[in-house]
Amino acid sequence: MTRKGLSLGRLARSRQGTYRLLGALFLYPEAARLQGALAAAQEARREASRLDGLAHIDLRPVVKSLELAAAQPSAVQTEYQHLFVATAGEAPCPLYESIYRDSDRQAAAWSMAQLDRTYAAAGLHLSPNLHEMPDHAAVELEFMSFLCRNEAEAWHRKSAVAAMQALGAEGAFLEEHLGCWFPALGARAASAGGNETYGPIVQTACSFIVQDKDLVATLLADLPRVFDMAKVR
Amino acid sequence: METSTLREREERASIALKTLVLLCGDLNEAAGRRGWGTADAVEAWLRRHVPDVAVEIAPGLCHEPRLVRELAVRHGAQRLVLGLCSSDFSQTEIEAAARKAGLDSLGIEVAVLGEHFRQPNDAQPTELAGIVLAAAVAKARAFPGSCPGDTRPVFKWGEKVSRRSLFSLPPVHYRPVARVEPGRCAAESGCHLCVAACPRQAMGLTDDGIGVDKPRCEGCGVCVAACPRGAISVAGHSPAQIELQVMTSLSIAPECLPERRVLFACRRSLQAWREKGRYIAPGWLPVEVPCAAMVPVAAILHCLARGASMVGLVPCASRCSLDQLETIKGRTDYCRQLLRAMGDAPERVSFVGPGSIRPLVGLPSAARQRAARDDGMPPPPMFGPGATVQALWDLAGGPDGSVALAHPSSPLGVVSINPAKCSGCGMCADTCPTEALRLERAEHGVALTFDAGLCTGCALCAECCPETSSAALRVDKLTDFARIRQARVTLNRSREARCVACGAPIAPEGMLQRIRDLLGPDAPSLSNTIGSYCLSCRGQRA
Numbered sequence: 011m012t013r014k015g016l017s018l019g020r021l022a023r024s025r026q027g028t029y030r031l032l033g034a035l036f037l038y039p040e041a042a043r044l045q046g047a048l049a050a051a052q053e054a055r056r057e058a059s060r061l062d063g064l065a066h067i068d069l070r071p072v073v074k075s076l077e078l079a080a081a082q083p084s085a086v087q088t089e090y091q092h093l094f095v096a097t098a099g100e101a102p103c104p105l106y107e108s109i110y111r112d113s114d115r116q117a118a119a120w121s122m123a124q125l126d127r128t129y130a131a132a133g134l135h136l137s138p139n140l141h142e143m144p145d146h147a148a149v150e151l152e153f154m155s156f157l158c159r160n161e162a163e164a165w166h167r168k169s170a171v172a173a174m175q176a177l178g179a180e181g182a183f184l185e186e187h188l189g190c191w192f193p194a195l196g197a198r199a200a201s202a203g204g205n206e207t208y209g210p211i212v213q214t215a216c217s218f219i220v221q222d223k224d225l226v227a228t229l230l231a232d233l234p235r236v237f238d239m240a241k242v243r
Numbered sequence: 244m245e246t247s248t249l250r251e252r253e254e255r256a257s258i259a260l261k262t263l264v265l266l267c268g269d270l271n272e273a274a275g276r277r278g279w280g281t282a283d284a285v286e287a288w289l290r291r292h293v294p295d296v297a298v299e300i301a302p303g304l305c306h307e308p309r310l311v312r313e314l315a316v317r318h319g320a321q322r323l324v325l326g327l328c329s330s331d332f333s334q335t336e337i338e339a340a341a342r343k344a345g346l347d348s349l350g351i352e353v354a355v356l357g358e359h360f361r362q363p364n365d366a367q368p369t370e371l372a373g374i375v376l377a378a379a380v381a382k383a384r385a386f387p388g389s390c391p392g393d394t395r396p397v398f399k400w401g402e403k404v405s406r407r408s409l410f411s412l413p414p415v416h417y418r419p420v421a422r423v424e425p426g427r428c429a430a431e432s433g434c435h436l437c438v439a440a441c442p443r444q445a446m447g448l449t450d451d452g453i454g455v456d457k458p459r460c461e462g463c464g465v466c467v468a469a470c471p472r473g474a475i476s477v478a479g480h481s482p483a484q485i486e487l488q489v490m491t492s493l494s495i496a497p498e499c500l501p502e503r504r505v506l507f508a509c510r511r512s513l514q515a516w517r518e519k520g521r522y523i524a525p526g527w528l529p530v531e532v533p534c535a536a537m538v539p540v541a542a543i544l545h546c547l548a549r550g551a552s553m554v555g556l557v558p559c560a561s562r563c564s565l566d567q568l569e570t571i572k573g574r575t576d577y578c579r580q581l582l583r584a585m586g587d588a589p590e591r592v593s594f595v596g597p598g599s600i601r602p603l604v605g606l607p608s609a610a611r612q613r614a615a616r617d618d619g620m621p622p623p624p625m626f627g628p629g630a631t632v633q634a635l636w637d638l639a640g641g642p643d644g645s646v647a648l649a650h651p652s653s654p655l656g657v658v659s660i661n662p663a664k665c666s667g668c669g670m671c672a673d674t675c676p677t678e679a680l681r682l683e684r685a686e687h688g689v690a691l692t693f694d695a696g697l698c699t700g701c702a703l704c705a706e707c708c709p710e711t712s713s714a715a716l717r718v719d720k721l722t723d724f725a726r727i728r729q730a731r732v733t734l735n736r737s738r739e740a741r742c743v744a745c746g747a748p749i750a751p752e753g754m755l756q757r758i759r760d761l762l763g764p765d766a767p768s769l770s771n772t773i774g775s776y777c778l779s780c781r782g783q784r785a
Contacts (some may be wrong), residue, residue, distance in 0.1 A: 017412075018410050018411060018412060021412065059343070064342075064396075165410055170410075216391070217390075218391075220391035221391045221394075221396075224394075224395045224396055225396050228396050228397070229398075232398055232400060235400075236400055237409070
């Protein structure tokens with residue numbers, strides 16, 4: 011049987027772009043960064059619309075929010091501060107995994123060390139210019155984008171083994187990190203209210219991560235069987 | 244529980260959502276010579292009876308799913324209903340086209356209309372098709388939208404894969420999975436009925452309540468019928484959607500089709516049926532559910548009470564591995580026995596088992612059919628707490644009668660207590676998911692009360708009773724009108740021992756005596772302390 015369908019490489023590229031975009035959106039919204047994000051979101055949306063009906067990359071709410079945000083960056087910066095950064099007292103939705111995962115500091119430190127090791131194992135180190143912790147949402151999303159890029163390149167080289175390894179790393183990272191705490195962040199953002207720009211962005215990110223976790227798990231379960239049928243090594 | 248009327252719920256839904264009905268223009272051809280102008284006739288019927296929907300006839304719709312996208316975008320549709328010629332269409336491609344148009348594919352309703360026009364006798368095919376479509380519109384409108392956690396992607400890989408197409412994906416289909424509403428779920432108090440009912444072992448107890456293992460869940464909805472709190476739903480087939488679909492099927496345009504029968508069937512069984520060239524007999528209105536075992540007894544009885552002359556349940560044919568045949572058969576048998584006990588015709592409920600589909604065609608009218616009711620009263624809930632009793636009274640015409648039917652599939656139960664053995668600990672009341680059993684404060688102690696109208700006979704109380712060996716508590720799967728009428732009754736009273744130091748209640752005397760018995764004569768001091776002092780005074784004394 012021959013099939014015509016969505017290429018696995020293209021899917022990985024699209025996911026890479028989406029993770030990269032979402033990562034950038036959780037950094038401080040400087041005016042130039044917002045403009046860049048809007049252009050990237052529009053491009054990612056166009057790319058996602060070619061994905062043969064795959065549902066989970068729906069960036070329309072993000073594009074809409076960014077279009078409004080780009081016109082008034084100062085209001086967005088205030089919203090960012092209010093929602094994610096501690097001002098007076100605790101921020102409603104901090105962007106650090108350790109806050110959602112562990113209540114005690116020792117466990118938080120351990121989980122950050124574990125993340126650092128994961129990044130180092132992939133040959134990455136945090137840029138000193140970033141001034142962020144390894145468990146910051148932007149850093150984790152950017153790392154997922156890197157893993158998706160590895161997967162896309164492996165598909166491009168037609169190396170099923172390397173692609174499956176990259177896919178496995180994505181599945182593990184989603185299972186152990188992003189997929190665990192992002193829904194809690196989404197719930198907090200929804201209950202915080204009054205976040206016109208970041209409300210849709212956080213909800214889109216949550217929805218994307220939850221569905222991407224299911225997609226990766228399904229591919230990890232299905233592809234070995236399919237490769238086995240086609241005798242691919 | 245919903246308290247608004249059917250019409251109010253429909254109106255509320257229609258205000259917010261633009262619904263588009265697409266009819267395949269090839270319906271004329273599918274209908275044969277008899278059906279000239281068929282699609283136009285159905286469109287006209289629909290415009291007359293469901294005026295607030297957009298209707299468009301699209302020739303070739305069944306085999307051109309891209310039309311779905313184009314037309315949905317052109318109309319700005321938010322909900323979509325398709326009236327197709329036959330079951331020979333690609334659900335996956337239609338769903339993909341709808342998603343490209345920005346629609347939630349779980350909310351798309353597909354009605355196969357061709358079969359209504361291929362029947363040998365004159366059976367008002369336009370009216371039947373119109374009613375089926377109107378019911379599908381009601382169901383689509385009641386769809387609240389899905390969340391990311393409601394689905395899982397399924398890829399339809401072929402049996403053989405060529406190397407050329409290896410690095411590409413086949414079409415994706417999003418399968419709904421069960422969703423548990425934590426606020427309603429009674430897992431915290433020990434309920435695990437859904438876990439026991441799940442045929443795929445996809446549900447389990449976690450620290451946060453009931454967890455759904457998405458890769459295992461098939462979205463069959465068996466857990467929906469098992470949940471006594473109405474806490475579970477399956478996206479695209481929620482209880483509210485099914486209720487509205489059934490009620491619309493039974494109540495819309497009563498002059499068009501005097502006798503209506505409801506047929507609960509899963510998609511697979513309907514498809515297998517159609518593939519064999521069989522058709523649904525006149526008057527049968529199909530209600531597609533993920534599995535016929537999702538349909539509780541309350542839903543069957545409500546259909547009968549609200550005007551259906553008959554109700555049929557079609558389980559999957561040989562393709563199903565969920566093994567729910569006995570459950571469906573049991574519920575059908577219960578309904579038949581109940582009807583007989585009420586002096587009604589048991590034939591009004593039929594189990595259409597695998598291989599016995601053909602006899603359904605042309606079944607005689609049931610002896611007693613009630614007029615369809617759309618009396619402005621709130622539509623009855625078909626699922627969840629209280630649904631069964633309401634259905635019973637609706638069917639019986641009021642809280643009268645003297646039916647007492649013991650049956651293993653009875654949706655109601657009766658708890659009896661042996662006061663001599665019950666220690667009054669109240670664990671049964673803590674565990675009861677419907678609060679049929681309650682431990683209430685009474686003069687000089689506590690009283691264990693029971694409401695037979697709320698009891699589902701789940702036997703969780705018997706499971707947790709520490710006096711199981713002495714048979715302190717018994718649960719019978721029994722529908723007893725007299726007991727239901729009694730409402731809440733006291734099953735047992737226990738005097739409470741009070742602290743000799745501060746006078747605060749310690750525990751029921753029976754429970755303390757049980758502890759003394761377990762401690763035996765070797766620990767008189769401990770027995771005395773436990774029986775004489777409350778927890779705080781005990782701490783001070785220590």
